[in-house]
Amino acid sequence: DTEVTQTPKHLVMGMTNKKSLKCEQHMGHRAMYWYKQKAKKPPELMFVYSYEKLSINESVPSRFSPECPNSSLLNLHLHALQPEDSALYLCASSRIVGSANTEAFFGQGTRLTVV
Amino acid sequence: EDQVTQSPEALRLQEGESSSLNCSYTVSGLRGLFWYRQDPGKGPEFLFTLYSAGEEKEKERLKATLTKKESFLHITAPKPEDSATYLCAVQARAPGTYKYIFGTGTRLKVLA
Numbered sequence: 001d002t003e004v005t006q007t008p009k010h011l012v013m014g015m016t017n018k019k020s021l022k023c024e025q026h027m028g029h030r031a032m033y034w035y036k037q038k039a040k041k042p043p044e045l046m047f048v049y050s051y052e053k054l055s056i057n058e059s060v061p062s063r064f065s066p067e068c069p070n071s072s073l074l075n076l077h078l079h080a081l082q083p084e085d086s087a088l089y090l091c092a093s094s095r096i097v098g099s100a101n102t103e104a105f106f107g108q109g110t111r112l113t114v115v
Numbered sequence: 116e117d118q119v120t121q122s123p124e125a126l127r128l129q130e131g132e133s134s135s136l137n138c139s140y141t142v143s144g145l146r147g148l149f150w151y152r153q154d155p156g157k158g159p160e161f162l163f164t165l166y167s168a169g170e171e172k173e174k175e176r177l178k179a180t181l182t183k184k185e186s187f188l189h190i191t192a193p194k195p196e197d198s199a200t201y202l203c204a205v206q207a208r209a210p211g212t213y214k215y216i217f218g219t220g221t222r223l224k225v226l227a
Contacts (some may be wrong), residue, residue, distance in 0.1 A: 033215075041219070103147070
């Protein structure tokens with residue numbers, strides 16, 4: 001099983017709303033990632049968690065707040081977003097093996113529209 | 116600086132017309148090069164991992180190869196269902212962890 005499950009699949013939110021994106025995997029992967037993808041662009045790294053600790057924050061605005069409550073779950077809390085934040089948000093996970101991580105498996109994404 | 120460049124940006128093939136996609140990379144100490152397929156509005160689907168120069172992997176009509184500076188994804192006798200964006204990524208060292216750096220992708224269209 002190489003499944004990463006993201007919910008919801010689609011989300012429309014106003015600029016004053018607070019919402020959360022959820023990601024779940026049961027592959028025993030201890031590295032989890034949030035990526036943002038705009039149309040016709042490659043995925044852009046936002047955050048990396050290793051062993052449930054935040055390892056990388058790619059200078060993401062504070063209106064995006066990640067959380068890793070346990071080794072299977074990853075959340076992205078959203079608050080006071082801007083229309084330019086509309087994008088496909090992708091969660092991924094990978095196994096940590098010695099001096100590198102293995103390939104990352106991606107979820108199907110959450111299509112976010114900010115109005 | 117770690118970097119991945121893919122070419123061509125877009126490619127149109129007739130069904131059965133074989134071709135190759137290129138991924139050039141610059142990374143300090145390659146710890147894996149990855150190929151993904153992405154359909155519109157969906158997450159990337161993992162295809163192959165290559166770790167060392169000379170390595171090759173195959174899956175149906177796809178074959179990935181790796182040299183010290185680039186990787187190729189060869190598509191033999193493609194079908195319309197092979198139409199997708201193909202992404203290449205390398206793993207780069209980051210403080211306390213690793214991260215995947217993606218190329219801009221090749222949008223492949225296979226015409227029946």
